[in-house]
Amino acid sequence: TSVITVPVPLGDRAYDILVGRGLIEVAGPRIAALGARAAAIVTDEHVGPLYAQALSQSLQANGLRSSVITLPPGEATKSYTSLERVCDAVLEAKIERGDLVVALGGGVIGDLAGFVAAIVRRGVRFVQVPTTLLSQVDSSVGGKTGINSRHGKNLVGAFHQPSLVLADTALLDTLPVREMRAGYAEVVKYGLIDDARFFAWCEANWHGIFNGDLERDEAVAQSCRSKAAVVVRDEHETGDRALLNLGHTFGHALERITRYDSARLVHGEGVAIGLNLAFRFSAALGLCAISDAERIEAHLAVVGLPTRLSHVPGGCGTVDELLDAMAQDKKVKGGSLTFILAKGIGQSFIAPGIEAEKVRAFLTGEI
Numbered sequence: 001t002s003v004i005t006v007p008v009p010l011g012d013r014a015y016d017i018l019v020g021r022g023l024i025e026v027a028g029p030r031i032a033a034l035g036a037r038a039a040a041i042v043t044d045e046h047v048g049p050l051y052a053q054a055l056s057q058s059l060q061a062n063g064l065r066s067s068v069i070t071l072p073p074g075e076a077t078k079s080y081t082s083l084e085r086v087c088d089a090v091l092e093a094k095i096e097r098g099d100l101v102v103a104l105g106g107g108v109i110g111d112l113a114g115f116v117a118a119i120v121r122r123g124v125r126f127v128q129v130p131t132t133l134l135s136q137v138d139s140s141v142g143g144k145t146g147i148n149s150r151h152g153k154n155l156v157g158a159f160h161q162p163s164l165v166l167a168d169t170a171l172l173d174t175l176p177v178r179e180m181r182a183g184y185a186e187v188v189k190y191g192l193i194d195d196a197r198f199f200a201w202c203e204a205n206w207h208g209i210f211n212g213d214l215e216r217d218e219a220v221a222q223s224c225r226s227k228a229a230v231v232v233r234d235e236h237e238t239g240d241r242a243l244l245n246l247g248h249t250f251g252h253a254l255e256r257i258t259r260y261d262s263a264r265l266v267h268g269e270g271v272a273i274g275l276n277l278a279f280r281f282s283a284a285l286g287l288c289a290i291s292d293a294e295r296i297e298a299h300l301a302v303v304g305l306p307t308r309l310s311h312v313p314g315g316c317g318t319v320d321e322l323l324d325a326m327a328q329d330k331k332v333k334g335g336s337l338t339f340i341l342a343k344g345i346g347q348s349f350i351a352p353g354i355e356a357e358k359v360r361a362f363l364t365g366e367i
């Protein structure tokens with residue numbers, strides 16, 4: 001296995017992200033090196049049967065007592081009910097302060113298990129073994145953990161950095177292609193934020209990423225470098241970290257309108273449409289060339305991602321409904337919204353105080 005190491009230099013909580021094919025087979029020594037005696041593996045019913053045994057055996061072979069907690073797959077698992085279940089299972093497994101919670105799954109499992117690790121015994125260490133492209137390039141990096149409340153997504157949680165992230169790119173071979181594409185929207189996002197060369201590289205190499213060639217490892221590692229750099233600059237999202245929301249103001253609104261029904265729209269699909277809209281909105285405001293928006297849309301479309309409001313199955317509602325959904329986003333203050341806009345590919349910036357009326361004019365085609 002060739003392993004790419006991406007350091008996350010967060011002072012006394014610094015950790016490494018390791019990226020490579022087949023990493024799960026050598027996970028035992030890497031995790032054992034953290035010095036714990038026991039590990040509670042948290043996974044879901046899709047991922048567990050595929051990979052939990054290999055991971056668990058690798059841990060045991062390296063002297064760690066391990067147990068597995070398996071939850072139903074899907075967003076509904078980021079709930080108070082699962083939180084209670086996993087906390088109790090972790091205590092049942094006699095996980096002490098020096099021990100570990102290991103998240104083996106996508107962002108749902110990572111967010112839930114990370115939050116459990118943040119609060120059980122007032123905090124135990126945790127390791128992320130992300131199994132979706134989205135979790136490898138996004139949710140496993142940066143320390144945001146949490147669950148959903150009836151008041152909205154991710155409203156109950158904590159910042160809790162992992163001690164290690166193991167991104168085994170071979171695990172993505174079993175990921176449904178729709179989930180692969182959705183994660184890819186976030187990969188493209190990093191290029192669009194501040195790395196035009198990476199975007200151009202993606203345009204040339206996306207085939208290798210989807211096929212599981214070496215380009216996949218390179219794309220995951222480069223995305224982690226981008227996210228880690230932002231997180232190190234602004235761990236608790238008081239400033240710069242908001243750049244990561246490029247495409248997300250529109251994207252979140254679409255997820256809300258489709259009621260988080262993954263049969264209609266998954267997060268990354270909303271982001272893909274949102275990225276195209278963010279650049280078209282930027283062009284409409286005279287900030288960037290329309291040809292940049294067209295180039296982005298062409299690339300998202302070639303990998304099979306939706307790019308337009310009309311691509312949302314079941315429709316995306318009226319302009320008013322869209323604006324309402326955006327107004328519910330946490331990025332709204334008064335009558336104006338904070339958008340991430342761009343002067344071009346790789347030249348995004350935080351634009352506070354965008355009036356809702358400007359967004360309306362864009363959505364109705366007046367500008």
Ligand code: NAD
Pocket residue numbers: 044045046047050073074075078105106107108109111131132133134135138139140141142143144145153154171172173174175176179267
């Ligand atoms: P997910 O965890 O629901 O996984 C998607 C589907 O793929 C699930 O059905 C899962 O069982 C299945 N799956 C996972 N790995 C597989 C594999 N290797 N082979 C076959 N099937 C596999 O979804 P996701 O997109 O990974 O994560 C979405 C979640 O991440 C959301 O809850 C979102 O809020 C969260 N998120 C968090 C952050 C953060 O910073 N913490 C950032 C972005 C997103």
Ligand code: ZN
Pocket residue numbers: 138186248267271
């Ligand atoms: Zn996202």
